[in-house]
Amino acid sequence: MSARLQTDKSQAVEVAKELFWRRGFEDVSIEEVVKATGFNRYALYTAFGGKREIFLATLDAYYQERRSIFLTSLDDPDTAPLEAIRRVFEFAINEMAERGTGCMMCNAAxxxxxxxPLVIERVETYLEEIRSAYIEALQRAQAREEINTTISIEAEAALFITLMFGLGVHARRGASSQEMMSVVDSTISLLANSRQP
Amino acid sequence: MSARLQTDKSQAVEVAKELFWRRGFEDVSIEEVVKATGFNRYALYTAFGGKREIFLATLDAYYQERRSIFLTSLDDPDTAPLEAIRRVFEFAINEMAERGTGCMMCNAAxxxxxxxPLVIERVETYLEEIRSAYIEALQRAQAREEINTTISIEAEAALFITLMFGLGVHARRGASSQEMMSVVDSTISLLANSRQP
DNA sequence: TGATCTTTAGAACCATCATTCTAAAATGGC
DNA sequence: GCCATTTTAGAATGATGGTTCTAAAGATCA
Incomplete structure (x- = not known):
């Protein structure tokens, strides 16, 4: 009964996420969510609270999916750290460009x-996790001498996050995945070919 | 008379730009624009056409101001190209972070x-101009051997645009100008310290 | 089957918004 | 000062949206 309700809720979140990701909080009406999810309107309100709570649930779901994909790639011991980072961007870029919806976190921010404030708070939490994962990958890259040991790991992690944000905006303006990947490749090349200052 | 009307129009655009930049197209009502500009509602419609046209006029005004600041800095013959690029980002970051409004082009996109489509079309036009300015600056940097001559100028110009987009998102989530400048500085260092691959 | 509780569909409520209409006020030329 | 034109403030229009209410339908279990 409760398990069934949870299943229904997560299915509804999946469907609503699609809408909010593509068109944003403002542009999607509850009526549309009701139609798309098949949930009863009143049931939606009792299950979630209101439109804002539904949106926050979809934002969480969006992040959790990407988090697991990103961390799996970054933590893979069989892949060189810089290549793992490249693959993370490749996945994100293909998804963002193909759908033209960009990054749901950027859109929300x-x-x-x-x-x-609740959106910002969540985004901050997500970012902190992603930042840590980049930092660990970059530390391994330094340990393996893939990158210069004098480079500031923190600054590079922040650079990757900024790049991902920027690519999210690019996707919204209709950039191709080639255009977007060339930005990532050139950044990673710079990092791999940096000499001592 | 017509000159006077034009003056009134551009003053109204200035005021409306402030609103749209901070809160976006959807969240600002015509009523607010009427109150803030002092324009009569009906007069606004006859002068501009509608809300969308007012917004597009503010987006144009926003870009033209930044364009002139950017190009002046990038074309300054007394400043080293990489330093000129750094100053462009410094200006943009201070503005975006201080106001917390981010980049109006990113927000619009x-x-x-x-x-x-009209917003995207305008953004594309703006980007093409900015891209050219970065490319010229980077060519001068290569000519002066500030940066490696094997680096792809086009890819780096795209990187700068992506960075600026990403910083716009950072500003919306409340990032400090220090946090944002460190991203720029580390990127420019990578570029300046790149060796032949 | 029948009584109780839950779920549902749709109406109702209240608020907001972009845009247009209208009648009064202001302006300008003579 | 007076008439023609422009400008104005506010109401009207038509539409949408989030949320809640309600009465009917359905499920549960004895």
Whole structure:
């Protein structure tokens, strides 16, 4: 009964995520969510609370999926760290460009209106996890001498996050995955070919 | 008379730009624009056409201001190209972080709903100009041997645009200008310290 | 089957918004 | 000062949206 309800809820979140990812919080009406999920309107309200809570649940679901894909790739001991980072971007770029929806976190952060504190809070939590994963990968890269040992790991991790944000915007303006991958490749080359300052 | 009307129009655009930049197209009502500009509602419609046209005019005004600041800095013959690029980012970051509004072009591109073709078209035009300016600066940097001559100028120009987009998103999530500048500085260092592959 | 509890579909409520209409006020030329 | 034109403030229009209410339908279990 409760398990069944949870299943229904996560299915509804999956469907609503698709809508919110593509068109954002403002542009998707509850009516559309009701139609797309098959959930009863009143049941949606009792299950989630309101539109905002549904949106936050979809944002969580979006992140958890990407988190598991990213961390699996970055933690793979059989892949060189820089190549693992490259693959993370490759996956993200293919997804963002193919769908033209960009990155749901970027879209949520840049949404119209004053920033929603709950959205920002979640994004901060997500970013901290991703940042740690980049830092670990970059430390391994330094240990293997794939990259210069004088480079600031923290700064490079921040660079990767900024790149991912920027690529999310590029995807929204309709950039091709080739255009986007060339940015990533050139950054990784710079990192791999950096000499002592 | 017509000159006076034009003056009034550009003053109204300035005021409306402030609103749209901070809160986006959707979240600002015509009523607010009327109150903030002092324009009569009906007069606004006869002068511009509608809300969308007012927004597009503010987006143009936003870009033209930044364009002139960027190009002036990038074309300054007394400044080393990489330093000029760094100053462009410094200006943009201070503005975006201080105001917390991010980049109006990014916000417009990632806005809720299906992307507005007229917005995308304008953003593409703006980007092409900025891209050219970066490319010229990078060519001068190569000519002065500030950067490695084997580096792809086009890829680096694309990288700078992506960085600027990403920083716009960072600003919306409340990042500090220090955090944002460190990303720029580390990228420029990578570029300056790149050896032959 | 029948009584109780849950779920549902749709109406109702209240608010907001872009845009247009209208009648009053202001302006300008003579 | 007076008439023609422009400008204005506010109401009207038509539409949408989030949320809640309600009465009917359905499920549960004895």
């Amino acid at each position: 840049t949404a119209a209106g004053d920033p929603d | 990632t806005a809720a709903g299906d992307p507005d």
